[in-house]
Structure formats: C-alpha cells, structure tokens
Amino acid sequence: MTDAVLPVITIGGYLGSGKTTLLNNLLRRADGRRLAVLVNEFGELPIDEDLIVAEDENMISIAGGCICCSFGNDLIGALNELAMLDPPPDYVVIESSGVAIPGAIVSTFSLIDGFRSDGIVVVVDGETVQAAAKDDYIGDTITRQLSDAEIVLVNKLDLVEPEQEKDLASWLSEMAPDAAQVPARFGDVAPETILGVVAEPSTGHTAPHSDAQFESMILRPNDDVDASLLAQDLATGGYGVIRAKGYVAGAEGQTWLIQTVGRRWQAEQAPGHGVTGIVCLGLRGLLLRDQVGKLAIDCCG
Amino acid sequence: MTETTIYVAKKILTMNPNQPEVTHVAVRDGRILGAGVLSDLEPWGTYTLDDRFSDKVLMPGFVEGHAHTMEGTLWRKTYVGWFDRRDPDGKTWAGLKSIDSVIERLKETEAQMTDPDAALSGWGLDPIYMNNQRVSRHDLDKVSTTRPIGVLHASGHILNVNTKALEVSGLLKPGVNHDGIPLAEDGLSTGEIYGMDAMSPVGPHVGFDRAxxxxxxxxxxxxxxxxxxxxxxxxxxxxxxxxxxxxxxxxxxxxxxxxxxxxxxxxxxxxxxxxxxxxxxxxxxxxxxxxxxxxxxxxxxxxxxxxxxxxxxxxxxxxxxxxxxxxxxxxxxxxxxxxxxxxxxxxxxxxxxxxxxxxxxxxxxxxxxxxxxxxxxxxxxxxxxxxxxxxxxxxxxxxxxxxxxxxxxxxxxxxxxxxxxxxxxxxxxxxxxxxxxxxxxxxxxxxxxxxxxxxxxxxxxxxxxxxxxxxxxxxxxxxxxxxxxxxxxxxxxxxxxxxxxxxxxxxxxxxxxxxxxxxxxxxxxxxxxxxxxxxxxxxxxxxxxxx
Structure with a gap:
C-alpha cells in the first residue's frame, strides 16, 4: 500500500433501517466494480445467498470479484488485510453496527495511511426515524449518526404518507445539516450515489448515471479554475448535487481533484491528470443543470 | 481410588448455617466426604489424618465472579502502577509514586532486553493518583528512542507511547484528527492515546493488540x-x-x-x-x-x-x-x-x-x-x-x-x-x-x-x-x-x-x-x-x- 489510496464508504444507521438490503443491492449492481464489504458481524445472512460464490470463517466471496469480511472489533486489522489483497479492491464499504457513530469510524481509519473517506452514508427508516430519535435509549445515538451524515438514505418511503415526506425532509435537513437526502424504497439506489461517481467518465466503468431516479451531468469548466471555490459551490450552493467528482485545471496550470459528498467538499492538487471534467450526480428533476453549468464560468479567473 | 484424607484445621468456616464452624473435613476423590469433628467423620472408614493446616483457617475456596485471565499475560510486561502488586511468582512490585520512578522501572526492563527492535510494554499506570499528571511521548523517549514503547493505564482505556511507537505505526504526522489523540503545540500527537479505537493502529506495535x-x-x-x-x-x-x-x-x-x-x-x-x-x-x-x-x-x-x-x-x-x-x-x-x-x-x-x-x-x-x-x-x-x-x-x-x-x-x-x-x-x-x-x-x-x-x-x-x-x-x-x-x-x-x-x-x-x-x-x-x-x-x- 504505497501510493494507492482506497476509497472507503461508511454506511451507518440504526438496526432495521435497511443497511443490509442496501449492501446487497450495491453488490447486485456492482457492475464490474470490485467491492470489499466489511460488516461488523456475519449475522443471519448479511449477503443474499444467490450472490455468494464461496464462504469460509472469515470471508464471503461474491459474484463479480467482490468480497465480504467481518471485522469484529478490529477494523484497522481488517483494513490492513484488505490493503494487502492483490489486486486490491476498488472500494471498501464499511457497514457499521447499528449503534456505531460513523464519524468515529472515519476518524479511526483515517489514522492509517492508504485509505480515505469517500462518504458517510446514514440509512434511516423513513417511517420510524422521527419517533426513534425521541427514544430514551437510542434517540441520541440516532441524532449523532445523522449529524455525521454526508448522504442520508431515506429508506422505506413506501411506508410514508406523501404529506409526511415533506415534514420528514425538513426534519432531516435540521438533523443532518451536511447531508444530501436521497429517497429510497427497499434500499434501491444507483450505486454511484453510495460509491461515488467516476472522475473520468471516458475511462470509467460506466457511463454517467441516468435512470428514472437519478441524473448526472458533466461540468467542463475552462482552465484557470478556483478549485476550492467551485467545490464549495457545488456542495453548498443548493443545486441538488448529491455527489460530484472530477479534475479541473487551476490558475497556474496545476490539475486539481474536486470531490463533494452532500455539503462537504474537498479540493486537492492532483498532478498528472490530463482529462478535465466534473461528474455531478443528483436526483432526477432536482439537479439544477443550468445553474450548475453556470458555475463553470463563475468559478474561473 | 477411595483413599480418605481428613484435614484438621484451627477452624473451618463452612458457610453452612447448620454447622458454621468445624475443625475437621474429610476428602475423598477430590470431594468433601464430610465436615465436623473427627468423631463425626471416622465412621467413613480408614483415613489419613493430615495436620498441615492445624494452625490455619479453612474457608470454602473463593469464587471470583468477574475477572479476566489476561492478567496472566500482562505480568510478562512491566508493572508500573501506583499500588503495590504481587505477581504470579509472589514477588511484590512496589507501587510507583512519580512519573520519574515509572521511567526508572521501564529503563530497568529496557536494560535487560536483548533484541534491539523489540517493543517494551508496561501496564497499570494510573496518573489520577499523581494529580492527573500527563505522561508524554517525550517522557517515554527517555527510556528509549529506538524501540517502540507502550504503557497501558490501569483502566485499560488509555495508552501512552513513545515517539518511536508513533513513528512505526504511522501516527507521527501532522493533521491527525481524532478525539482520542490529543495534539501538542507542535501539531503532533502527545503520545497519549485514548480509547480502544484510537489505540488500534498503535497497540499491535507495542505489545497490546485487540486479541x-x-x-x-x-x-x-x-x-x-x-x-x-x-x-x-x-x-x-x-x-x-x-x-x-x-x-x-x-x-x-x-x-x-x-x-x-x-x-x-x-x-x-x-x-x-x-x-x-x-x-x-x-x-x-x-x-x-x-x-x-x-x-x-x-x-x-x-x-x-x-x-x-x-x-x-x-x-x-x-x-x-x-x-x-x-x-x-x-x-x-x-x-x-x-x-x-x-x-x-x-x-x-x-x-x-x-x-x-x-x-x-x-x-x-x-x-x-x-x-x-x-x-x-x-x-x-x-x-x-x-x-x-x-x-x-x-x-x-x-x-x-x-x-x-x-x-x-x-x-x-x-x-x-x-x-x-x-x-x-x-x-x-x-x-x-x-x-x-x-x-x-x-x-x-x-x-x-x-x-x-x-x-x-x-x-x-x-x-x-x-x-x-x-x-x-x-x-x-x-x-x-x-x-x-x-x-x-x-x-x-x-x-x-x-x-x-x-x-x-x-x-x-x-x-x-x-x-x-x-x-x-x-x-x-x-x-x-x-x-x-x-x-x-x-x-x-x-x-x-x-x-
């Protein structure tokens, strides 16, 4: 693990919110991406049986080159083992326990080299989360989880009355101020939402995403971009961008990597990347394409 | 095997309310054949009278309902606690009342170590009795700058390490952002590590892994x-x-x-x-x-x-x-x-x-x-x-x-x-x-x-x-x-x-x-x-x- 840095997506949320269903959907739709899933425990079938190729005490091998391991109480040890796999996985997905605080998991694995956080996804049961947040026992755990979220996957919306959905959304934006909200039924969302979009669409696994629920666009700013300003605008401007990732050319010709998840953003120098362009993902109809497009001009010198 | 041994003691506290105190207990096949006075037990047949406990008090063997056998492995590390404590071989290690004396004892261990790269581990530290004095990596550097050192607190929830330990575990870098790892003015870890999560990258390098x-x-x-x-x-x-x-x-x-x-x-x-x-x-x-x-x-x-x-x-x-x-x-x-x-x-x-x-x-x-x-x-x-x-x-x-x-x-x-x-x-x-x-x-x-x-x-x-x-x-x-x-x-x-x-x-x-x-x-x-x-x-x- 010298220069390769593995992206890590942390999935949190209380028991019964639908984390396991989400994971299985991700694996089902991995589409060539090699995921290494770390679960707290091998519960009663964390992975749908039809996806399992082989299974031993410590690892489940999954169709398409994915694996699932339980990390018990040694996340760092499990991550270090993943880093030694040849070839290494494309993504690490950590399914945290129902009472874990996902931000704490991120700060722990951030201590070791070779991994970077690529999103904190908190799954909530749309029907029950507001009541659960008032529970004497688990209420503060749920609100702490939400406050760490970069994406809130609002699950089980099939059980929520349409008029309650609005109330739920505004409550969630208060509880999870840094997060983009993604509605879901049966944990079914485009994998890009959870795993991130591929920065260079021309060389990536898949074309920019587009389906009934999501849409994406590619932003191609001119050179001389203020990368930090652009990243910040994409994340916090209220344009409906759930995730964005891509490379731009800065003022003195340096290449910058921009990444946003929810309302958190990052811009760092990334020498050696020629192709520029930022893939932006949003909910269909809620991604404000024109305004996002305008940023390409506004953020240039 | 039906040999019977009858032990005589100064007193036997039975915890049996019907006869709280007796003087003799008969043992056969590892079990108690009876307790009482000798004449109560003699009808069981031939026996050997063992008087080695005649000046002792016997109680039922104590039952410890919450302990961890890991203490047995800990004693292979250096004890640096505040209180006197006896090791498995019966040696009482004097409690250490200052950080300096902790350093001294670790140095004594260090001087006996032959492998120059081996980690040095201590346990039982409890600075709450020393006005919550902090121990920094620089303190432990006085013991060694070339081998990793880790000292676990009595509570088990805090670990102190030296600079070498931070270095080999990749934590000697600016920008560490973790609640469990306070930073000094130089922007680097002080060497105090709080909580099992923060300990997990460094623990295995200093002899304290999750297992x-x-x-x-x-x-x-x-x-x-x-x-x-x-x-x-x-x-x-x-x-x-x-x-x-x-x-x-x-x-x-x-x-x-x-x-x-x-x-x-x-x-x-x-x-x-x-x-x-x-x-x-x-x-x-x-x-x-x-x-x-x-x-x-x-x-x-x-x-x-x-x-x-x-x-x-x-x-x-x-x-x-x-x-x-x-x-x-x-x-x-x-x-x-x-x-x-x-x-x-x-x-x-x-x-x-x-x-x-x-x-x-x-x-x-x-x-x-x-x-x-x-x-x-x-x-x-x-x-x-x-x-x-x-x-x-x-x-x-x-x-x-x-x-x-x-x-x-x-x-x-x-x-x-x-x-x-x-x-x-x-x-x-x-x-x-x-x-x-x-x-x-x-x-x-x-x-x-x-x-x-x-x-x-x-x-x-x-x-x-x-x-x-x-x-x-x-x-x-x-x-x-x-x-x-x-x-x-x-x-x-x-x-x-x-x-x-x-x-x-x-x-x-x-x-x-x-x-x-x-x-x-x-x-x-x-x-x-x-x-x-x-x-x-x-x-x-x-x-x-x-x-």
Missing amino acids: MTDCDEQGLRDYAKLCVRAGVTTCTDLAARLTDESVAMMLKVTSEDRFPARLVPLRIFFGMSAKDVVEYAQALGKKSTDRLRLGRIKAVADGSIQGFSARMRWPGYHNGAPNGLWYTAPDQMSELYHLALKAGVQVHTHTNGDQATQMALDMLEPALRAHPSPDHRFTLQHCQLADAAQFRKMKALEMCVNLFANHHFYWGDEHYRLTVGPERAERMNACRTALDTGVPMTIHSDAPVTPLGPLFTAWCAVNRITASGRTQGEGEKIDMAAALHAITLGAAYTLHMDGEVGSIEVGKQADFAVLDEDPMVVDVMALKDIPVWGTVQGGRVFAAGEL
Whole structure:
C-alpha cells in the first residue's frame, strides 16, 4: 500500500433501517466494480445467498470479484488485510453496527495511511426515524449518526404518507445539516450515489448515471479554475448535487481533484491528470443543470 | 481410588448455617466426604489424618465472579502502577509514586532486553493518583528512542507511547484528527492515546493488540498461580472470544495435573449474531470438563463511567460530559435475551451506567414473559449505579447482581468529585441495598483492572473506603459474614455452581482457601491483610509458597 489510496464508504444507521438490503443491492449492481464489504458481524445472512460464490470463517466471496469480511472489533486489522489483497479492491464499504457513530469510524481509519473517506452514508427508516430519535435509549445515538451524515438514505418511503415526506425532509435537513437526502424504497439506489461517481467518465466503468431516479451531468469548466471555490459551490450552493467528482485545471496550470459528498467538499492538487471534467450526480428533476453549468464560468479567473 | 484424607484445621468456616464452624473435613476423590469433628467423620472408614493446616483457617475456596485471565499475560510486561502488586511468582512490585520512578522501572526492563527492535510494554499506570499528571511521548523517549514503547493505564482505556511507537505505526504526522489523540503545540500527537479505537493502529506495535483479552498458555498457568495466592479455586474469565484454538488451549492447560483452578470462561456477544452466539455457547457447553466450564454468554451494554462511555440516565454526568455509548443496541440485547432464555443459556450483562442497567431490565422483562425461565440467574455485572428501584426490579425478575466493590476503592474519589457527583457516588455498588432487597449478590475485582483478591474485595464492601481514605456510602456497607458469603456461595450462585462449590459441605468439591488468620475475628480493617497460605482444589493441595 504505497501510493494507492482506497476509497472507503461508511454506511451507518440504526438496526432495521435497511443497511443490509442496501449492501446487497450495491453488490447486485456492482457492475464490474470490485467491492470489499466489511460488516461488523456475519449475522443471519448479511449477503443474499444467490450472490455468494464461496464462504469460509472469515470471508464471503461474491459474484463479480467482490468480497465480504467481518471485522469484529478490529477494523484497522481488517483494513490492513484488505490493503494487502492483490489486486486490491476498488472500494471498501464499511457497514457499521447499528449503534456505531460513523464519524468515529472515519476518524479511526483515517489514522492509517492508504485509505480515505469517500462518504458517510446514514440509512434511516423513513417511517420510524422521527419517533426513534425521541427514544430514551437510542434517540441520541440516532441524532449523532445523522449529524455525521454526508448522504442520508431515506429508506422505506413506501411506508410514508406523501404529506409526511415533506415534514420528514425538513426534519432531516435540521438533523443532518451536511447531508444530501436521497429517497429510497427497499434500499434501491444507483450505486454511484453510495460509491461515488467516476472522475473520468471516458475511462470509467460506466457511463454517467441516468435512470428514472437519478441524473448526472458533466461540468467542463475552462482552465484557470478556483478549485476550492467551485467545490464549495457545488456542495453548498443548493443545486441538488448529491455527489460530484472530477479534475479541473487551476490558475497556474496545476490539475486539481474536486470531490463533494452532500455539503462537504474537498479540493486537492492532483498532478498528472490530463482529462478535465466534473461528474455531478443528483436526483432526477432536482439537479439544477443550468445553474450548475453556470458555475463553470463563475468559478474561473 | 477411595483413599480418605481428613484435614484438621484451627477452624473451618463452612458457610453452612447448620454447622458454621468445624475443625475437621474429610476428602475423598477430590470431594468433601464430610465436615465436623473427627468423631463425626471416622465412621467413613480408614483415613489419613493430615495436620498441615492445624494452625490455619479453612474457608470454602473463593469464587471470583468477574475477572479476566489476561492478567496472566500482562505480568510478562512491566508493572508500573501506583499500588503495590504481587505477581504470579509472589514477588511484590512496589507501587510507583512519580512519573520519574515509572521511567526508572521501564529503563530497568529496557536494560535487560536483548533484541534491539523489540517493543517494551508496561501496564497499570494510573496518573489520577499523581494529580492527573500527563505522561508524554517525550517522557517515554527517555527510556528509549529506538524501540517502540507502550504503557497501558490501569483502566485499560488509555495508552501512552513513545515517539518511536508513533513513528512505526504511522501516527507521527501532522493533521491527525481524532478525539482520542490529543495534539501538542507542535501539531503532533502527545503520545497519549485514548480509547480502544484510537489505540488500534498503535497497540499491535507495542505489545497490546485487540486479541490481548485472550490469554495464552503461559498466561493461563500464571493466572492460576494468582488464583492460588488469592485463595481462589473457581474463577470466571468474563469476556473471552473462545475461538477453537483458545478453547483447545484452555482444555489442554486446565487438564494438566497441577492446574489449580476451575475456570469459567464466558463467550462475549460481539462479532456474531444473537442466534449464532447462543448456538455457539450451547455447542461450547458440551465441551465442558471439571476444570473448564463453558456454555455461558457475556453481553456488554455500555462502556465505563470514568471513561464517560457508560450510559447514564438523567441528569447524566456530573461534569456535563455527553452521554456514553451503547456497545450493544437495545434491540440486539432483546433478541439475545429471547433466544438465550429459549435455549436455556445463561447471559451475564455488563452494565455500568444506570441507563444501561435499566435497558437490560427493560429488555429482559418481556423476554421472560415470552420464555418463562425458572432459575435463569441472568446476572448484571458491575451494575455500579443502580438505584433502589432497579434492585427491586432485579428481584422481581429473579436476576442476580455482581457489584464492583474494588472499583469503589480505586476510583470512588474520582466518581465523587468528577463523574457522577457525591449523591450517586455514595450509592455506587450498593451491596446493602442488593441484600436488603433480596437480590442474590456477589462482588468482584475485574482483574486485571484491579488485583484479584476476594479478601480485599470483601474488605472494600465491608469498609467502603476510597483510595484517599474517605468512607463513601456508609449506608451501603455490609457486614463481614455477608461479605464472606458474597465471595463464596454468592459468586457460585451466579454461575449455577452453588450446589457444587462455595461451601464446605458433604458432597461438594474439596475446594478450600487456606488462611493464616480467621476473618471472622480480625479487625474489619485487617481483612485485606490476612495472609493466604494457598488453596486446596479438587482435593489437591497448592501452597502459594511452592508454586
């Protein structure tokens, strides 16, 4: 693990919110991406049986080159083992326990080299989360989880009355101020939402995403971009961008990597990347394409 | 083999109310043939009269209901605690009263090490007794700058490391952003690491990895020596992973001719679903032997009070710290209780904060309605902050409790001053309330967190004195007889072993603690200082002086 840095997506949320269903959907739709899933425990079938190729005490091998391991109480040890796999996985997905605080998991694995956080996804049961947040026992755990979220996957919306959905959304934006909200039924969302979009669409696994629920666009700013300003605008401007990732050319010709998840953003120098362009993902109809497009001009010198 | 040995002692405290004190006990095939005066026992036939205990006081072998065999492995590291502490070989290591003396002792170890790259590990540090003086990486650099050094605090929740340890674990870099790793003015870690999560990258480089709660072979033998020195003949290992390898190791070591203790390891509920852990414990139970008793589960509801990770009810921590963390979600606890009751597997649950205790009670009640389970003896472990109503609930649910009497001595002052404040600190580890309410009760050391030693534990419960010498919680003191019951039959009851150990009565295991003085006669303040000559376990004699 010298220069390769593995992206890590942390999935949190209380028991019964639908984390396991989400994971299985991700694996089902991995589409060539090699995921290494770390679960707290091998519960009663964390992975749908039809996806399992082989299974031993410590690892489940999954169709398409994915694996699932339980990390018990040694996340760092499990991550270090993943880093030694040849070839290494494309993504690490950590399914945290129902009472874990996902931000704490991120700060722990951030201590070791070779991994970077690529999103904190908190799954909530749309029907029950507001009541659960008032529970004497688990209420503060749920609100702490939400406050760490970069994406809130609002699950089980099939059980929520349409008029309650609005109330739920505004409550969630208060509880999870840094997060983009993604509605879901049966944990079914485009994998890009959870795993991130591929920065260079021309060389990536898949074309920019587009389906009934999501849409994406590619932003191609001119050179001389203020990368930090652009990243910040994409994340916090209220344009409906759930995730964005891509490379731009800065003022003195340096290449910058921009990444946003929810309302958190990052811009760092990334020498050696020629192709520029930022893939932006949003909910269909809620991604404000024109305004996002305008940023390409506004953020240039 | 039907040889009979009759031991004569100055006094035998039987814990049998029908004959509380006798002078002779007959042993055959490792079991008690009878206790009484010699003429009561002679009709059993030929015997050998053994008078080696004629100036000793025998008690039932002590039963420790909450300890960890890892103390055996810890003694291969350097002890740097504040209090004097005796190692498995009987050497007493003087308590260290300054950071300088800690450095000195580590240097002594360092000077004897031959491999220049090997890690140096210390344990038992407790700067709360040194005005909370901080230990930095620079302090430990005085011991060595070339080998990694790690010193674990007595609580087990804080690790101090030197610069080399930070370097080899990749933590000697700016920009470290973790609640558990404070930074110095230079932007680098001070070398203090708080909490198991933050410790996990550096621990393995300094001899403390996550598997350290699993004892190894030598550690288990060393731990058993500590048992003999403390008069313990039956001891729990309260949170073991019990992998196939560790069970095989435990079966091997405990079956050795001269292994002197009966070990009761509980499988921890972690990293396995409730369904799986219940099945696992059931399967383990079938492997039990006389000296290795498997088949129970330990669950952990919350963290520790001094680490502010215990779950507290309103009004929470006295210093305003945010509420602690659930280690097991209420729903998972509920599932475990249902499945375990259904399967007849016993669960011991760690609860420190009073909300954690309430959660366990709330989860157990409906599970008991669904699976009525006479004599389940589910036990709350530590249960330090329970109030009177919670004890009444435990009674109603037929639960047992194992209170952390030793903790009151070591950390009572901290709780009074900082974590929970005077009122709740006074009621912590409420032995009197438990007994008055009729909750079966025992008391424990949680070794290695505090030293294994039931007589000291009894002393703590009887006197409720803190490290600074204050009496804290006068109303929760118990008398000597109750304390001695707690460390024998009381603990045995929580393990469903009271028919077998815990008193000196016909038919039970020939397990004795051999004492130089009579605890019922000495001053209550001297209880902890009664010398332990050794034990008899399963009829085999173990002299502490000859281990």
